[in-house]
Amino acid sequence: MTLTELRYIVAVARERHFGRAAASCFVSQPTLSVAVKKLEDELGVTLFERSAGDVSLTSTGERVVEQAQRVLEEVQVVKQLAEQGKDPLAGPLRLGIIYTISPYLLPCLIPALREVAPQMQLLLEENYTGRLAEMLKQGEIDAAIVAEPFFEGGVSTMQLYDEPFVVATPKGHPWEALPAIDSSQLAEENVLLLSPGNCFRDHVLQTCPDLNRESLPAGSLQRTLQGSSLTTIRHMVAGGIGVTVLPVTSVTPADDALLTIKPFSGETPTRRVILAWRKNFPRTAAIEAVRTAVLNSGLAGVTFLH
Helix, strand or coil: CCHHHHHHHHHHHHHCCHHHHHHHCCCCHHHHHHHHHHHHHHHCCCCEEEECCEEEECHHHHHHHHHHHHHHHHHHHHHHHHHHHHCCCCCCEEEEEECCCHHHHHHHHHHHHHHHCCCCCEEEEEECHHHHHHHHHCCCCCEEEEECCCCCCCEEEEEEEEEEEEEEEECCCHHHHCCCECHHHHHHCCEEEECCCCHHHHHHHHHCHHHCHHHCCCCCCCCEEEECCHHHHHHHHHCCCCEEEEEHHHCCHHHHHCEEEECECCCCCEEEEEEEEECCCCCHHHHHHHHHHHHCCCCCCCEECC
16 A cells, blocks of 8 residues: 555545546556456455446545545644644645635735745645635635635634725715615615635625525516626626625726625624635644734735734
């Protein structure tokens, strides 16, 4: 049994396909298939049920792959401990960030991190919260910047900042004369939301539950529309299609010519942004460096949590 064989079975379990697993491991499919069969013969069990176009784990295979993942993580810890003995801030850090944070935080974070840890390179992964959580647990990234709620076993978190939400309307909209917008008013308009799977969409729906289309009264003219990114949504709002809710960091001076930005009345809805990492990740100094860089970033409009 070799570490390479363990990596192969973890890849097959993840991809549910021998060809894709081989590609992810940068080997040919025959090489990977022979190695997996060799491991099955050595263990005397079948790990994968193979059929045309489909690969699934056996019940024994599930337990073996789970243990293989832990073994590979511990091997990575050994390597990282060795690197930490040299300089915990010298090696690269694989950092994941969700789509609705990365474009606005990174331009401030990168220069701040250079001041704190000039030798530490960031290898960045931009994705949805669910995918980043999976990558974090599988050791594909070292840490992730996400928004609460975020509950994952074996993962530690620390708070970074609270970010308020604002309402964006096209120029000339009747709400332009109002000092602030009540969340209940959103149900009276066409509201543009990010597509399902994005946690910021969930935050907006929590702010105004009436935006769930199933809850709208029969015959209602109000609609919720979808966009693939906050940038796309801002352009759609500027085009007069509807209104939207934005995290305050996404608002730029360029929006002044196209949008009217209004605060919420009453208690302002916010999201809490956090830093998450595996509990057994040994480079605690690298995690602290990222936190310090975020707090030193000067990101506008947020409340930093020291």
